[in-house]
Amino acid sequence: MQKSTIVYVLSDSIGETGEQVAKAAISQFNSGRYETRRFPYITDEEQIVEILDEAKEERCMIVYTLVIDELRNFLEERAKKYNIPTVDLMTPILDALKQVVGFEPKREAGIIRKLDEKYFKKVEAVEFAVKYDDGKDTRGIKKADIVLLGISRTSKTPLSMYLAHKNLKVANVPLVPEIPPPDEIFEVDPQKIIGLTANPIKLNEIRQERLKTLGLSDNANYASIDRIIREIEYSESLMKRLGCPVIDVSNKAVEETAGIILEMTRHNSNINI
Template identity: 70%
Template sequence: MDKSLTIYVLSDSIGETGELLSRAALSQFNSGRYEVRRFPFITAEEQIMEIFEEAKNEPSVIIYTIVIEKLKNFITFKGHEFNIPTVDLMTPALNAIESVLDYQPKRESGLIRRLDENYFRKVEAVEFAVKYDDGKDPRGIKKSDVVLVGISRTSKTPLSMYLAHKNFKVANVPLVPEVPAPNELFQKDNKRIIGLIANSAKLNEIRQERLKALGLGNNANYANIDRINLELEYSREIMDKLGCIVIDVSYKAIEETAGLIIEHMKRNFGEKVFQ
């Protein structure tokens, strides 16, 4: 006769790990009526007690991924009291890691969930940078944490992507003499605007390489030194009107410029630099 079993999965997070392991273990048994019940976000002894009151009425096993010492001990105690097997998934791994690192774990619940949330914020920031790259939509200026302004080839796009991986929502706006700067720029907190410049010789070199990559001659107006100087003069006028910080990126790596921007944001908005 097939036997039945219910596995109760308790977690201080969402309980996916405990459920996956439970189902993996059950797959090793060919017959029987098995059920896995997941109970996420366990934070109190009262919740655990309710689960044991339910579990005592049927063949059951308690599997848990809880790191708070008080709750772990309560589960162990109640398991003995009700004669229900309990399986602690986290402690053996934590003990093994602690023995190598030689310091104790944090034992804070929900840390992996916070990491997941951080991941999704990063993805959102990257999508934002792509959507509002190169002045595609000036509405992004209002929504952004940081706005980068400068003429072509002053590292606006790579900086936007780098800062996005630091969870900043970045819009970047190209400054072109023939195109008026968007009004949204002048409505933005100027401490959130970063002006990027570079010396004309460096820009000339970069633009010539860009033209070669596109299969174009290097005599195009785009790489003309007088044209570059005109664009730089115009960009400085706009940056002066904005009253924003200006960074010369001529000989700076992306990481170095990004570090300066992050420090600027922290000075002005503290550690919590997001809108």
């Protein structure tokens, strides 16, 4: 019985690209038995030696995506010694790109995996911000990197989303004098809590516009100066009790406030950006 042809796929990352290319090539052959064996995260010569000691006994070839020159050269020399054909998928593309862009590639293993991890971390943070927006689920307070506290219209939601795009998990909690704050805010590090406050005149303008947008009268209690002052006094008293940092967002764009918060997090060892 004829032995299978084995395609060894070696990569300094997960090896998915090399395996897909190998399978695409194999699909062009109608006869014979073929097998792919993937070896990801190749980081040293010893791993290559072990793989080739196995491969030299097989009817095989090697497809690889190694970007580190030393490993690539070692593999080529060793495979040549055993008369094993090799296909380098990365070098021709890197060389062509180098001619176009005019500078050397980084030759750093696993870059695409790191980019993917960063992307998925951002997606996770955005989903977190949506799930724990406006105090909908107070369980998020203990899971969050940052907790935003503030009365209505102090930019809690847009700030949460902006910070989520910086890979931070943010929960935000609305403060209303008539509703006790959730117990969870007293159980987390106060340095993870950011209080948001604003000038009552500015809040009055914002709330009146909000009511108009909703088709409601701008004379509602929600937008009255007396009500707003009472809410601010209540929220600032609670923030003082918590001992958390407080930011006045009256004349700040969301990006500016977010920049202040990001700077604060860089000095807090309990928060990883």
